[in-house]
Amino acid sequence: MKNTNQTKLIILKPFLLIFLSISIVFLFIVSFQSPHRNTIFVPPLKRPLPPYPPGELRIRPGFGSYDMYIQHQLDKTLNQKLREVWTTRDWERKIQVFSRFFTDLKQMNLLYNDSKALCIGARVGQEVVALQRIGVSDSVGIDLVPYPPLVVTGDFHNHPFGNETFDFEFSNVFDHALYPSRFVGEIERTLKPGGICVLHVALSTKSDKYSANDLSGVGPLVELFKDSEVVHVRSVDGFGLDTEVVFRKNKKQKKMKKRH
Template sequence: MSTTKPLFKPFLFLLTLSLLFILPLLFSRSNLRLQLPLSSTPTPSLLKIRPGFRSYDDYLKLQLNKTLNPRLRRLWATRDWNRKISVFSRFFLNLRQSGFLSNTSRALCVGARMGQEVAALQTVGVVDSIGIDLVPSPPLVLQGDFHSQPFPDSSFDFEFSNVFDHALYPQRFVGEIERTLRPGGICVLHVALGRRGDRYSANDLFGVEGVTALFKDSDLARVRKVDGFGLDTELVIRKKKMRSRDRL
């Protein structure tokens, strides 16, 4: 299996064009700001929200400090590009072999940054795939806030994310995944259990139930250990074909 490493000069040219287009949007951030209360909705005891965010704008500024860092973006698009595609491809091949993903799946990568996850999905044959992040990286990643996905209900068969720890409102993060997944669809989360994430994390997770308790219309299908760039646990969650309230 081979992947193509992007050329550095074309990357700089595309990055400059992207920034010229998106910086005015980021400074205003009116399209990203959510009308959410500062105090988080109660979450399970195994999931702790980090204190210190005075407003949602403060939270967005912290995330954008990382996402727009020129040095990091160069690393993501050059040195890390093929390495991450190779690792993600192995994860996705395992999921396909286990029946959780197919070449006909419509797939979304939540918090995809430069789009390595999307490129990996396309490498293993899942052509209909896209990512969202606060900063777009065309053509693989659209602009979007994972607390309020820019898609209609039941848009995807498969959703993957390794940025659950960046969610300031985990219930909203999970609710948007359940909303945009089709009945029977699969959500895969890579998380770190029992250890503190970096300074950009907004929550800390101390047990699988801290995540699974947030899903209201889905069942846990599999848990396994992985080695995913500092994340050690893979959760595979399947949306029920009929919502709980529809059974009443």
């Protein structure tokens, strides 16, 4: 009889082990489905995080008058060696890079073929050509020195255009503005309600010797755009500029002063 019981025990032992294993697995699964599994304590933040790097905007010293500032900018714009490079070696390369930037903006529904577009500080107009190549034919640039027919004469502190003229404005020369609030004010004045402004700026690197200001965060830009909202901020590689900031002008606007 004893041998019989031992034989039964030997036969049942594997089944008991299998049953025990299945039970453990079942209990483990049930424990993960328990309501207590979802009650994870998340401590609240002590303060809301700022949506954009606050940064600083510093105007560079050394400009005794506005005429001195303009002459400083012209020293670069009229530099014959630079203009030769812009119109030969750098011509096609820059057009291709700008075309990629603008194509991205079209895919994000921020730029359209029928947009009336302005490029601020366009030098010899590679940005304008890039817009035209991707189908935005109604495009023009402004700079202190014209480059017909792509670029007309214009000071970005005082645009030669009426109120609410453009659907889209682009600039990569914000760092050259001696009066950033006036620079932005002219953009908002000449943009139509709902219009888009795209700025390429340098936040992590210092701009060149012709710059009039240094920007270290997006925060100051957000404060300067009084009648616009931020659409997006992203990193770019744009000829020494590392950040793209896009604003959309509010559709409901305060009454603007008529341009004389």
